[in-house]
Amino acid sequence: MQLPLLRDFIARHRRLFVLTGAGCSTDSGIPDYRDANGSWKRSPPVGFQAFMSSAAVRQRYWARSFAGWHRFRRAGPNGAHQALARLERQGRLGPLVTQNVDGLHQAAGSMQVIDLHGRLDRVRCMDCESLVPREELQAELLRRNSGWTGLQGQPAPDGDTDLEGLSFGEFDVPSCSRCGGVLKPDVVFFGESVPRARVAAAMQQLEHADAVLVVGSSLMLYSGYRFVHAAAQAGKPIAAVNLGRTRADELLTLKVTEPCAQALAAL
Numbered sequence: 001m002q003l004p005l006l007r008d009f010i011a012r013h014r015r016l017f018v019l020t021g022a023g024c025s026t027d028s029g030i031p032d033y034r035d036a037n038g039s040w041k042r043s044p045p046v047g048f049q050a051f052m053s054s055a056a057v058r059q060r061y062w063a064r065s066f067a068g069w070h071r072f073r074r075a076g077p078n079g080a081h082q083a084l085a086r087l088e089r090q091g092r093l094g095p096l097v098t099q100n101v102d103g104l105h106q107a108a109g110s111m112q113v114i115d116l117h118g119r120l121d122r123v124r125c126m127d128c129e130s131l132v133p134r135e136e137l138q139a140e141l142l143r144r145n146s147g148w149t150g151l152q153g154q155p156a157p158d159g160d161t162d163l164e165g166l167s168f169g170e171f172d173v174p175s176c177s178r179c180g181g182v183l184k185p186d187v188v189f190f191g192e193s194v195p196r197a198r199v200a201a202a203m204q205q206l207e208h209a210d211a212v213l214v215v216g217s218s219l220m221l222y223s224g225y226r227f228v229h230a231a232a233q234a235g236k237p238i239a240a241v242n243l244g245r246t247r248a249d250e251l252l253t254l255k256v257t258e259p260c261a262q263a264l265a266a267l
């Protein structure tokens, strides 16, 4: 019913601003955080302050992430990522803006992507700012924690894994090999703001666009909601593909409640 309307929306607007969220990657086997009402499905992820101030929180974070990395890394793009890469090749959109940290748009062939919340395949030293590939850190984590291999838990968003009943005090977390600083995945944590330059680059794309297409985001976070709000202020039409409620439902021109891959692949 809604798919012809979506096709029509995309055909009518020559240049699209596309914002994607977790729902875009669920068909790739990466779980999302929120239910159909936009509420947390699970306990919220670790916050920036807690991560930076507590070695125990970092041990728990890295142990769970160590266990989840394998599955996360193996995930591949789905029909939604592929459809958006096709729209880019057809010159229908500038850099797409994603709240996802999984790199699956790039894997599907999108050349221009603004990773609003960063990338999980990089690790940053919070003191000297040096970047390390996550694969490298994974090898180091393995070297230091060989007894922790083979742990199985429920997959959680962002490469996290639910590990119950373990004491993380034994998990050996390395510091930066250059300066001894705290290592953190190069992603924006809760309680941390998106770097200004990234927001500005995305806003610039929005200014050039005729219409907005939201794919798989509940827009509960201000980091994504602000673009839809700005588009509404500028009188630009907004379509969203999302299975549940979004924070911007009353601002939408068109709402498609279908799985993202199914809806976009039909284009």
Ligand SMILES: [Zn+2]
Binding pocket: 125, 126, 127, 128, 129, 130, 176, 177, 178, 179, 180, 181
């Ligand atoms: Zn460092």
